[in-house]
Amino acid sequence: MFAISDKSIAVDELRDQVMNPGSGGVCVFEGWVRNENEGRVVQRLEYEVYAPLAVKEGEIVIAEAKQRFPFLAACCVHRSGLLEIGDCAVWVGVSAPHRDEAFKACRYIIDEIKVRLPIWKKEHYIDGDSGWVNCERCANV
């Protein structure tokens, strides 16, 4: 399941969603808003998301991960809108019978989501300035 949310991510509810009696564990990645980027003090973030395509592409990424690293359940939610320092911006959870699939699938999902989904991040700096952040891998193409 992939979703975009304009509200705080309910981490405990998502964890319950990936619980499965056949799973030996869950691997979770939480992306948080940090207070610094490239030497500038960040006050808050703003995510713009084109939801129709982001959801479609997010579901494709999860299906690809399952094909490569068979798991029992996976869930990913990405925030949109204004976020404060420390807020959870993205949550990925994968449960599987064994840890290897869970770790690999979780890593695959977060890595692909960062470069393939139509999501843009605007940083608002403490000095009042703001700027769109360019994804590193895209910028190096």
Place this chain on the structure above:
Amino acid sequence: MKTITIRYFAMFREHAGLGEETLELDVATAEDVYEQTRNRHGSTEPTGHCKVAINDTMAEWTSGVNDGDVVLLFPPFAGG
């Protein structure tokens, strides 16, 4: 000439000063559409950094565009 609706996102929307416009364009590919908007709105981003979708499906810059298509121009993604 083809009637093409162009949608701008994030940095592109701010550069263009609008979210969407419909234009009559002499274009064959998504890249042609982008070039014409660059001339119109002065964006300097090379296509290698950016992505494009046609009618809500991710596409290549070399993808053909047809009369009535909606072309979505995406600046570099920055999720996560």
